[in-house]
Amino acid sequence: MTDAVEAVGLGRRYGRKWALQDCTLSLPSERVIGLVGPNGAGKSTLLHLAVGLLQPSAGEVRVLGRDPRDPGTLARVGFVAQDKPLYGHFTVAETLRMGGWLNPAWEYKLAEKRVARLDVPLTQKVGKLSGGQRSQLALALALGKRPELLLVDEPVSDLDPLARRDFFRVLMEEVAESGMTVVLSSHLLADLERTCEHLVLLSRSRVQFAGDTDDLLARHRMLTGPRDAAAAIEATHTVVQADYTERQASVMIRVNGPLDATGWQVRNVSLEDLVLAYMAAPHLTDDTIETAKKEQVPS
Numbered sequence: 001m002t003d004a005v006e007a008v009g010l011g012r013r014y015g016r017k018w019a020l021q022d023c024t025l026s027l028p029s030e031r032v033i034g035l036v037g038p039n040g041a042g043k044s045t046l047l048h049l050a051v052g053l054l055q056p057s058a059g060e061v062r063v064l065g066r067d068p069r070d071p072g073t074l075a076r077v078g079f080v081a082q083d084k085p086l087y088g089h090f091t092v093a094e095t096l097r098m099g100g101w102l103n104p105a106w107e108y109k110l111a112e113k114r115v116a117r118l119d120v121p122l123t124q125k126v127g128k129l130s131g132g133q134r135s136q137l138a139l140a141l142a143l144g145k146r147p148e149l150l151l152v153d154e155p156v157s158d159l160d161p162l163a164r165r166d167f168f169r170v171l172m173e174e175v176a177e178s179g180m181t182v183v184l185s186s187h188l189l190a191d192l193e194r195t196c197e198h199l200v201l202l203s204r205s206r207v208q209f210a211g212d213t214d215d216l217l218a219r220h221r222m223l224t225g226p227r228d229a230a231a232a233i234e235a236t237h238t239v240v241q242a243d244y245t246e247r248q249a250s251v252m253i254r255v256n257g258p259l260d261a262t263g264w265q266v267r268n269v270s271l272e273d274l275v276l277a278y279m280a281a282p283h284l285t286d287d288t289i290e291t292a293k294k295e296q297v298p299s
């Protein structure tokens with residue numbers, strides 16, 4: 001199956017500053033993919049490159065196997081931008097009709113049904129909607145296109161917890177029904193942990209890791225134990241994050257082969273543990289981790 005998004009050496013520069021650099025990744029189709037990273041990491045830049053709103057300064061990106069700027073590709077891709085650009089003087093109904101003018105395969109009734117759930121009259125001016133209602137309308141607009149790939153940049157930052165739950169419910173129903181691929185950029189890790197099957201962490205303009213969420217979580221452990229036993233663990237496994245006191249060590253490791261943790265307390269990591277640890281350890285990339293694995297685990 002063709003990857004939903006494939007980037008090779010992709011980069012975007014503003015003047016002399018790289019917003020995204022040397023980005024090589026494959027985002028699988030028919031999955032819900034989380035894009036995480038600190039402010040300014042390059043998440044929006046990656047999404048804008050993937051929908052053809054930005055030109056790469058280096059490398060290339062392909063979407064659904066094609067150039068993102070091909071009109072044929074754009075018709076298959078939905079995008080909800082971070083600032084939810086909608087026309088404030090249009091009514092909700094006019095906004096939905098606009099979807100029909102812009103998209104050949106537009107499903108007005110479907111979009112209207114979604115908007116009806118928001119309890120917002122179709123005659124309401126968009127400029128008078130709350131931030132959360134605008135987000136929901138922007139999602140309905142993108143989904144009415146029946147995209148094969150939906151890219152959503154910070155969708156829920158201005159939604160209350162109930163609206164956030166509704167937002168994800170609508171999205172997940174659509175994913176279950178249509179099998180579309182979703183890429184979600186968000187800082188809300190608990191939401192991503194519930195919804196994402198695949199995760200990409202960008203930090204300092206580079207990909208720090210990418211992979212299936214379950215696999216990533218299964219390959220990491222948090223160990224707490226005697227400090228003088230830490231060297232043996234560190235010699236075999238990749239240390240992502242470590243905190244030491246005089247006698248104790250708390251270490252997050254990426255497991256490279258069998259784990260002998262005699263004398264250690266071992267616990268699974270949450271998505272939040274994992275993301276925060278890698279954000280604090282930007283020197284660790286997949287390359288360094290893969291190299292460490294090859295060196296330490298005989299095949």
Ligand SMILES: Nc1ncnc2c1ncn2[C@@H]1O[C@H](COP(=O)(O)OP(=O)(O)OP(=O)(O)O)[C@@H](O)[C@H]1O
Binds near residue numbers: 020037039041044
């Ligand atoms: N139009 C622009 N001109 C100059 N620099 C830009 C422009 N757009 C983005 N940048 C810079 O590129 C870098 C990446 O920005 P980007 O918006 O992609 O980050 P982000 O990960 O989406 O951040 P956030 O989580 O804050 O939304 C930042 O340092 C930002 O200042």
